[in-house]
Amino acid sequence: MKHGGEVVASTLMQHNIKYIFTLCGGHISPILVACKQNNIKVIDVRHEATAVFAADAISRLSPAIGVAAVTAGPGLTNTLTAVKNLQMAQVPVLLICGATATILKNRGSLQDIDQIGMMKSLTKYQAVIKKGKNISDELNKAIMIAQSDVPGPVFIEFPLDVLYPKDMVYDLYGLNKITRKTSWFEKKYLQINFNRIFNDFNKKPLPVPKITYSKISSNKLLNCLDLIVKARKPLLLIGSQAMLDILNIKKISKQLASIDIPIFTSGMARGLLSNEEIKIFRHKRTQALNESDLVILAGVPCDFRLGYGKQINRNAKIIAINRSRKDLYLNIKPTLAIQSDPGDSIFKIAEKLSKKKLDMSIWLDNLRTRENKRENQIEEQSNLKTDYVNPMKLFKTVNNHIEKNDIIVADGGDFVATASYILQPRFHLGWLDPGPFGTLGVGAGFILGSKLAYPDSIIWGIYGDGAFGYSMIEFDTFYRHKIPLIAIVGNDGGWTQIARDQIEIFKDPVATELGYTNYHEVIDKLGGVGYEITENDEVNNVIIEAKENAKLGKSVLINVKIGKTDFRKGSISV
Numbered sequence: 001m002k003h004g005g006e007v008v009a010s011t012l013m014q015h016n017i018k019y020i021f022t023l024c025g026g027h028i029s030p031i032l033v034a035c036k037q038n039n040i041k042v043i044d045v046r047h048e049a050t051a052v053f054a055a056d057a058i059s060r061l062s063p064a065i066g067v068a069a070v071t072a073g074p075g076l077t078n079t080l081t082a083v084k085n086l087q088m089a090q091v092p093v094l095l096i097c098g099a100t101a102t103i104l105k106n107r108g109s110l111q112d113i114d115q116i117g118m119m120k121s122l123t124k125y126q127a128v129i130k131k132g133k134n135i136s137d138e139l140n141k142a143i144m145i146a147q148s149d150v151p152g153p154v155f156i157e158f159p160l161d162v163l164y165p166k167d168m169v170y171d172l173y174g175l176n177k178i179t180r181k182t183s184w185f186e187k188k189y190l191q192i193n194f195n196r197i198f199n200d201f202n203k204k205p206l207p208v209p210k211i212t213y214s215k216i217s218s219n220k221l222l223n224c225l226d227l228i229v230k231a232r233k234p235l236l237l238i239g240s241q242a243m244l245d246i247l248n249i250k251k252i253s254k255q256l257a258s259i260d261i262p263i264f265t266s267g268m269a270r271g272l273l274s275n276e277e278i279k280i281f282r283h284k285r286t287q288a289l290n291e292s293d294l295v296i297l298a299g300v301p302c303d304f305r306l307g308y309g310k311q312i313n314r315n316a317k318i319i320a321i322n323r324s325r326k327d328l329y330l331n332i333k334p335t336l337a338i339q340s341d342p343g344d345s346i347f348k349i350a351e352k353l354s355k356k357k358l359d360m361s362i363w364l365d366n367l368r369t370r371e372n373k374r375e376n377q378i379e380e381q382s383n384l385k386t387d388y389v390n391p392m393k394l395f396k397t398v399n400n401h402i403e404k405n406d407i408i409v410a411d412g413g414d415f416v417a418t419a420s421y422i423l424q425p426r427f428h429l430g431w432l433d434p435g436p437f438g439t440l441g442v443g444a445g446f447i448l449g450s451k452l453a454y455p456d457s458i459i460w461g462i463y464g465d466g467a468f469g470y471s472m473i474e475f476d477t478f479y480r481h482k483i484p485l486i487a488i489v490g491n492d493g494g495w496t497q498i499a500r501d502q503i504e505i506f507k508d509p510v511a512t513e514l515g516y517t518n519y520h521e522v523i524d525k526l527g528g529v530g531y532e533i534t535e536n537d538e539v540n541n542v543i544i545e546a547k548e549n550a551k552l553g554k555s556v557l558i559n560v561k562i563g564k565t566d567f568r569k570g571s572i573s574v
Contacts, residue, residue: 002202004163005030007135008096009038014208015143016064019043019452021051021445023078025071027098027111030163032069043448043481046473048075052082053445054452055093059151060268061407061429061453063246065143069096073111076118081439083122086153089267089435090241090324092146093153094139095123101161101172102130103193115157125154129162132197136205144209150324151244166198213323216345220338224296224319224345225352227336228261231294231317233363237285240267240435241299241323242342249428252347253278258354262367264288266300270431273424281367282421283374286311288367293317296349297334299342301327303436321345378421386563388534391415391490394560395422397539398460398488401547402426405457407450410434411443411471412464413497415490418567419462429454441470443487444477451483458550461487465514466495472522478555479527486546487557489519492564516561523557533560 002010008031012020020035021043022028036042045051048070055066070076076097086093100109116126125145127138142154161169170176173190216224228234243249249271256263257277264285265272273280281288289295289311296319302309309331312318320327320334321342328337338345382392395418402408404426410416410433425431432450434442443461450459463471468489478485499512520530529549531542539560546556 003030003034003165004129004132004135004158005032005034006038007132008139008158008163009034009040011136011139011205012040012067013038017067018064019054019058019449020067020069021045021054021448022069023048023051023071023075025075025098027071027075027100027160028069028096028158028163030165031096031158041452043452043477045445045448045477048078049082049441050445050448050471050474050477052079052086052093052095053442054449055095055445056082056086056089056091056442057432057446057449058453059091059093060243060432061246061450065092065094065146066449067094067096070098071111072098072100072115073113075111076113076115080118080122081441082445083119083153083155085434085437085439085442087122088437090151090244091153091435092143092151094143094146095119095153095155097155097157098163099128099157099159102159102197103161103173103190105159116155119155122153123155124152126157127155128157128159130159130196131199132162132201133199133203135162140205140208144211147211149213161193162197166201169194169197214340216321216338216340216348220336220340221345221348221352223336224338224349225356227294227317227319228296228349228353229356229358233292234261234294234296234360235288235292236261236263236296236298236346237289237300238263238265238269238272238298238346239300239342240269242346243268243271243299243429245341245343246429248343248347252343252350253428255347255350255354259350260358260360260364261296261353262288262360262364266305267433267435268429268431269299270420271425271428274427274430279364281371284367284370287370289313289316294319296346297321298346299323301436302331305436381565381567384565386565388561388563389536389539391418391562391565392422392567393536394488394490394533394539394562395419398543399423401543402460403458405454406430407432407454407457407459409443409446409450409459409461411440411446411461412467412490413440413495414500415464415492415496415562416462416467417497418490423462440464440467443467444471444474447471447485447487448474448477448481448483451485458547459485461485463487463489464496465489465491465493465517465519468519472519473526475523475526475528475555475557482553483555484550484553485555486543486550487555489557489559490562491516491519491559492562496564518559520557520559523555528555528557531556531558533558
């Protein structure tokens with residue numbers, strides 16, 4: 001008879017799961033061992049949040065769902081920020097968690113807490129497996145729910161006695177030590193629980209449920225086209241949700257290149273910048289939204305990033321396309337609300353528009369003039385002298401070294417925000433950031449998952465020095481699992497994005513100051529290769545050497561001491 005861990009592994013194999021991310025614990029040992037025996041690579045990390053972020057990256061970059069497994073109690077509580085980030089970013093991930101034996105639940109067992117209750121507000125689906133025969137069915141159901149409609153994380157709890165071999169559980173229950181002194185009630189209780197777990201253990205699972213999501217109707221498509229054709233200054237804003245259908249992103253990108261509507265991107269949709277034929281703009285978005293007479297929000301809610309809708313011309317018509325009904329109407333009353341997959345919708349819209357002649361030349365020229373002016377300003381600012389390295393100069397050099405299929409992972413505040421204006425992804429999945437939750441600490445997990453999903457790509461981790469504190473110890477993980485990368489830390493000795501407003505308003509930098517820490521020396525001791533850059537003229541040669549080391553399989557950290565600039569002002573979102 002198979003034990004529960006083997007059933008978990010065999011079910012994951014059916015879903016083409018190649019990796020499971022974990023921080024070990026006795027509660028989940030059967031799953032990890034069985035996964036290894038079934039050629040599912042077990043990637044152990046140094047913090048549970050990293051495991052979830054790595055699974056997050058797998059889900060974003062591959063057709064398969066990402067899977068993380070953690071032990072009970074603190075193993076789960078350590079994941080909470082990462083799980084909330086999944087929920088906010090609408091990323092499907094299967095989170096597996098161990099738990100105390102069913103017979104010890106609520107009896108003061110080690111690390112026994114109400115895990116289901118804790119996860120209800122963070123996940124789309126939660127379940128406790130109490131019978132071996134239900135393992136496959138529940139996993140299949142959870143994976144389907146995670147990927148259907150509005151994607152998100154799901155949670156499955158596995159009590160210890162459901163996972164371990166039958167004879168071991170028999171011993172655990174003490175059924176081999178029953179004597180005349182054992183009460184009838186105790187014997188009955190133990191036997192009933194034992195039988196509940198193992199009866200029909202080898203039952204054939206139900207068919208795997210199909211993933212579902214709505215598609216744009218023909219009527220809504222016609223209404224959408226009518227609004228676009230009549231508009232003089234339409235604007236398409238594409239968000240991460242439009243990138244959910246991994247297998248069709250190339251097709252969507254190609255079709256978008258055939259239309260003359262100006263496009264702005266956010267989140268993972270920044271990867272569309274790789275297609276130079278698309279009319280994509282990066283700068284002065286707020287001004288464009290204020291001037292537009294038709295705004296198409298494809299997988300983009302009107303949250304703080306759009307000023308809660310205030311950035312949009314109040315007289316403009318709005319087409320909102322989103323899988324989430326809530327996000328369709330968030331802070332706006334759209335002229336046309338389309339609850340459907342944004343990727344599928346914009347493909348069909350672009351396909352129809354490509355057959356129509358739209359004269360947007362004046363509108364596009366105005367936006368391009370504005371775009372070029374801002375690019376020139378950035379070029380001028382990159383040449384200004386600063387203490388240490390000018391961060392804009394740094395990024396312009398880095399941008400010249402990014403190659404086809406490289407992936408940029410963003411983890412930080414001020415430094416990363418500057419990078420977003422300059423670094424340009426080279427392929428459609430070439431940009432990862434945490435999403436609307438804005439959490440720090442995604443870097444190591446995103447890098448890990450990205451490299452496993454795209455082993456031939458160079459992964460560029462862009463870190464603020466504050467954010468890097470979350471990832472530093474994971475260079476041990478990179479070394480053990482032979483994960484090459486290039487991490488660039490913008491070291492300005494502080495939490496600059498916070499300090500900027502705090503000092504201006506309150507005249508006090510308290511809690512925002514960091515040291516110019518020698519991060520590169522730490523990385524050397526963790527098995528990686530560390531560099532320090534303090535001058536602009538050092539940047540290019542160090543990056544060339546870093547790329548050579550990364551291609552040799554080494555994990556590289558470039559600690560760049562950067563100067564202060566006035567490129568960005570303000571940080572508070574209200």
